[in-house]
Amino acid sequence: MLSNPRADRVRAVRALARRQGREKAGRFVAEGPQSVREAIRHAAAEVVDIYATAEAADRYAAELADAHERRLHVHAVTPEVLAAMVETDTPQGLLAVCRLPQPGTDPLGALLAQAPRLLVLLTHVRDPGNAGTVIRAADAFGADGVLVSEGSVDVHSPKVVRSTAGSLFHLPVVTGLPVEATIERLRAHGIRTLAADGSGQTGLPAADLGPPHAWVMGNEAWGLPAELRALCDDVVRVPIHERVESLNLAMCATVCLWASAGSHGTPR
Amino acid sequence: MLSNPRADRVRAVRALARRQGREKAGRFVAEGPQSVREAIRHAAAEVVDIYATAEAADRYAAELADAHERRLHVHAVTPEVLAAMVETDTPQGLLAVCRLPQPGTDPLGALLAQAPRLLVLLTHVRDPGNAGTVIRAADAFGADGVLVSEGSVDVHSPKVVRSTAGSLFHLPVVTGLPVEATIERLRAHGIRTLAADGSGQTGLPAADLGPPHAWVMGNEAWGLPAELRALCDDVVRVPIHERVESLNLAMCATVCLWASAGSHGTPR
Numbered sequence: 249m250l251s252n253p254r255a256d257r258v259r260a261v262r263a264l265a266r267r268q269g270r271e272k273a274g275r276f277v278a279e280g281p282q283s284v285r286e287a288i289r290h291a292a293a294e295v296v297d298i299y300a301t302a303e304a305a306d307r308y309a310a311e312l313a314d315a316h317e318r319r320l321h322v323h324a325v326t327p328e329v330l331a332a333m334v335e336t337d338t339p340q341g342l343l344a345v346c347r348l349p350q351p352g353t354d355p356l357g358a359l360l361a362q363a364p365r366l367l368v369l370l371t372h373v374r375d376p377g378n379a380g381t382v383i384r385a386a387d388a389f390g391a392d393g394v395l396v397s398e399g400s401v402d403v404h405s406p407k408v409v410r411s412t413a414g415s416l417f418h419l420p421v422v423t424g425l426p427v428e429a430t431i432e433r434l435r436a437h438g439i440r441t442l443a444a445d446g447s448g449q450t451g452l453p454a455a456d457l458g459p460p461h462a463w464v465m466g467n468e469a470w471g472l473p474a475e476l477r478a479l480c481d482d483v484v485r486v487p488i489h490e491r492v493e494s495l496n497l498a499m500c501a502t503v504c505l506w507a508s509a510g511s512h513g514t515p516r
Numbered sequence: 517m518l519s520n521p522r523a524d525r526v527r528a529v530r531a532l533a534r535r536q537g538r539e540k541a542g543r544f545v546a547e548g549p550q551s552v553r554e555a556i557r558h559a560a561a562e563v564v565d566i567y568a569t570a571e572a573a574d575r576y577a578a579e580l581a582d583a584h585e586r587r588l589h590v591h592a593v594t595p596e597v598l599a600a601m602v603e604t605d606t607p608q609g610l611l612a613v614c615r616l617p618q619p620g621t622d623p624l625g626a627l628l629a630q631a632p633r634l635l636v637l638l639t640h641v642r643d644p645g646n647a648g649t650v651i652r653a654a655d656a657f658g659a660d661g662v663l664v665s666e667g668s669v670d671v672h673s674p675k676v677v678r679s680t681a682g683s684l685f686h687l688p689v690v691t692g693l694p695v696e697a698t699i700e701r702l703r704a705h706g707i708r709t710l711a712a713d714g715s716g717q718t719g720l721p722a723a724d725l726g727p728p729h730a731w732v733m734g735n736e737a738w739g740l741p742a743e744l745r746a747l748c749d750d751v752v753r754v755p756i757h758e759r760v761e762s763l764n765l766a767m768c769a770t771v772c773l774w775a776s777a778g779s780h781g782t783p784r
Contacts, residue, residue, distance in 0.1 A: 377645070384760070384763070384764070387757060387759070387760050388756040388757055389756065389757070413762075413764070418759050486774075487777075489656055489657070491558075491655070492652070492656040492683065492686070493681065495770075496681070498766070499656075502767045502771060503770060503774045506754075506771045
C-alpha cells in the first residue's frame, strides 16, 4: 500500500500533469474508471502502472478484473496518495500511467496506408474539452482516425484524456501535423477535404459525403483562415437559424461526423 | 467612471454569481461581448445596467451602439472593478445586469399556446456547460423553447449563460418543471415525447420526427430512469460504434436536434 503522498513515485505521476513532464517521461495519465477500463482493454501493452484506492478497487472490480487478466499490476494507494497524483477535484480513486505513443517516422503515412474513409483534422484547437469531445465523436461515428495540427492542445493532457471518455484508446490520433501540407497530402491520397465553416456555400445536407473524406475544423475563436479553406475541396456549412452566430467546435464536428456516418453506412 | 472595487454597486453585481444572490435581487449577469450584444438586441427591456471598461467600450463599439440606440446606459468602469464584479478569469471587459424572467402563473402553458413544433426537456441536468450547450443547440436548430426540470442547474448561473453564447435571450426557457407532470402535459397537448437514451429500440434515423415533438434528455451520469422512459411515446437511440459507451449529453442533444431540424424543414 502506497501511503506517502510525498514519495518520489507519487511526484513522478503528478509531474505528468504538465506537457514537459509527459515528454520527459514518455508517459501520460488516464484518470477514472472509464478511461482506465478502455486503456486496459484497447491499449494494455501501453499501460505501465495502475493505481487504485481500496474503495475504487472494490467499486470498479469489473474494470480491474480486465487488468489482472492482462497481467497488469494494480498498486493499492491511499486516497491521499491518489489525490496527490492528479490535479482533478474528483479523481474517482483510479488511474493508469500509460506510455505516450512513440512517434514513428510517418504516422500519418501509416494511417493513410489503411485506406481510411473518414478522418477529422483539428487545426489549432486550443480548448481541451473541445479536442476531447471531437475525438469522442470521431470514435462514436466510426472515423478511422483524428489528425491534430501543430499548435494545438496536447491530446495527452489530463483534461483532453478525460473528455475523450476512453476514445483516445480506440482510434489513431496523429499529432503535430503541419496544416497545409497535411491537407495537400490528404488530397493527393484521394481523400476529399471538407472545411467545416459557417462561410461555406454548401449546406451539410447537400455535401458529398460518399467518397472517403476528412473534415477540416478551425480554431474555436478565429475559425479556418480563408487560405486554408481555399486549399480544401469544399467548404461546408452546418445550416443554423439566422439569429444564431455559430455552433461551437465540438457541436459542429459532432453534427458533421454524424452526417458522415450516415452517408458511409458505418455501424449505427 | 466607477473605480472602487469595494463599492456597494460592485458587490451587488458580484452577489449575482450565487443563486441566492440572483433570487434575492431578481437579476442575473450576462458576461462578454456576445452575450451582452444578444441581451441588448433580443431582451433590451430586461437589461438593467451595462458595465464596460474603456478598452472593451472601444473594441466592442458596434455591440454598444445597439445599447445607445435602445437608450441603455453604459457605465464606464476600471478593469479592477469589472474583475471584482465577476468570477471569470477572462471577463472580456463587458457585462450586462439583466432582470430574471418573472415567473408567470403558467409559463409552460403560455409556450404551449404558441403551438411549438420542437422542444427539449432537460431533466436533472447538472453540468452548466451541458445545459448551456443544449440551449444553444436548441436555438441553432430552430426549437421553440427549452424546458428545464426542477433539480437542474440554474440556467441563469454565469457558466450556463456563457455557454449559451447569447441563445438564452433568443428562445423561451421554462425552468423548475416537475418531470412526470410535464411529460404528461406535453403528450396531452399532442406533442410527441421522445426519450433520448442509449437503450432505445428506435434508431434516430428511423424516428418519426415529422409531428411536433419534445426531446426528453436525462441526467449526465445516470441518464433517464426506466419509469420516465416508459412515460414517453418513444425511446430513441443515437446509433454509435459498438466500442463506444455513450455520447455526452450535449453531443446527443445536438445530434437529435439537428435531425429534428431536418425533418421539420426549419431554416437551415
